[in-house]
Amino acid sequence: MKILLEELHARGHNLTVIKASTNWYIPEKSTLYTSITVDTDKSIEDFLRVYIQETIRTQREGASFLTFLKLTKDFLSMITMAHSLWVEKITHIIENKNMVKSLIDSQYDLVLTDPSTGSGVLLAKYLKLPLVLNVRWITSGDGHFILAPSPLSYIPVLGSGLTDKMTFLQRVKNLLFYGITLFQQKFLLGPIYDVFCEKYFEGGCDIISLLQDADIWLFRSNFVFDFPRPTMPNVIYIGGFQCKEAQPLPSDLEEFVQSAGEHGVIIMSLGTLVNALPRDIADAIASVFAKMPQKVIWRHKGERPLTLGNNTRIVDWMSQKDLLGHPQVKVFVAHGGTNGLQEAIYHGVPVLGIPLLFDQYDNLLRLQERGAGKIIQLADVNGHSFEQGIKEVLHQDSYRQNMQRLSRLHRDQPLAPMDQAIFWVEYVMRHKGAAHLRTEAYKMPWYSYYNFDVLLFMLTAVTLLLLSPFAVIRFLCCRRKTDKGDRRQMTKTKQN
Secondary structure, eight states, X not given: OHHHHHHHHHTTOOOEEEEETTOSSOOSSOSSOEEEEEOOSOXXXXXXXXXXXXXXXXXXXXXXXXXXXXXXXXXXXXXXXXHHHHHHHHHHHHHOHHHHHHHHHTTOSOXXXXXXXXXXXXXXXXXXXXXXXXESEETTEEGGGGTSOOOTTTSOOTTSOOOSSOOHHHHHHHHHHHHHHHHIIIIXXXXXXXXXXXXXXXXXXXXXXXXXXXXXEEESOOTTTSOOOOOOTTEEEOTTTTOXXXXXXXXXXHHHHHTTGGGOEEEEEOTTTOOOOOHHHHHHHHHHHHHSSSEEEEEOOSXXXXXXXXXXXXXXXXXXXXXXXXXXXXXEEEOOOHHHHHHHHHHTOOEEEOOOSTXXXXXXHHHHHTTSEEEOOGGGOSHHHHHHHHHHHHHOHHHHHHHHHHHHHHHOOSSOHHHHHHHHHXXXXXXXXXXXXXXXXXXXXXXXXXXXXHHHHHHHHHHHHHHHHHHHHHHHHHHHHHHHHHHHHHHHHHHO
16 A cells, blocks of 8 residues: 555655554654544454464364364454454544544545455445445455456355366355355444444445445456456456566675576565474475575574574565566565565566465465466475475576566556556546446445346246236136036026
């Protein structure tokens, strides 16, 4: 989100960011924006850390049905708590009459929010402002599923670990995962938002309808990365919008990179949420790196691995975009976050992926399916598997060639993704929304959307049409029998 704010600020827009007092990542003071802080004593990040560590521990037990059930239960419990906190925060805003008056008096042009939480969506509805979504995931899964036709026969559900080419059994699995998504929204998350809607909006509402009513969806993906699928006119694909050409490295880091010579450099980062891998896995990875001729730059904040080699530099933070754009970098060892993979595509660096949680496996699968990356499950990571994987991605030319092909496709666009994003944000400002790009289909009842009422009418009409000759024949036959009976009765009467 910060990257979008930087560009909007550079183009002269005035920005206000609403943040929780416990937020780890959003500074209260910034030259980009004015901040409004919502006081809260609960931090989502705190129990998110606990969930991540528990997920890593559970995954190491290996794949099994019981492991799947535990991970699913923990995930559903975690997101239910998270959404309850987000609704609590937006309630604090609405209950603060001075804050609401200030927000109304400021006469904002629109609300820009990430709909993985519903807070910004609810605020836009309350303030009656146009809504632009910076989106990949919504409150329950992939945003496409509530917006565009999404046939489960070839569109994989988040968490299913499937591609767009499914066997019969895989389609069964995909349907079951979709059922989990529906259960999550209908029985866990939806009711949390329904309580808020019933209290503050006349006639009530539901979070899915509010999402469907958004003016523009700035979708952080594209069809170089994602599988092709139906979409809608108000969905603007901005995958890789944060990518830029690499800047020069600090002199000491440049010297280290250049010292690798013809062997090149491997970089490794598992994102900001995971400080460190379990000690034995970190030691196994470090021992593999130590044996390799390449130099290694590893973002690692846990205990220093005991088997660390002289060719490996441990850092708390690294300029990932600038390193990925350096010609010496040969492989990116990553957890599979969307931003990192989009940057790897932009710079054409193949990926060895170790997915940990959320959408990471599904993201990496899209690269593996295109021959630009390889996945090692966390439960399978050891010295042998990691060495085999890193050497395969390093030495098989197909990985780099396929990733560079994706890079060329990504860059070959009529308008840069960031320019598209800013254009459509300003478009909504100029026109006070973009209602003409929204489908009204979501306002239809489900039986009308799928034409069940029409099918029932036609089936009834055809049935009546087919049965009418039989009814006429039966009527005539019955009448004939009645006439014969009457004649017989009259004959008997005469005889008497």
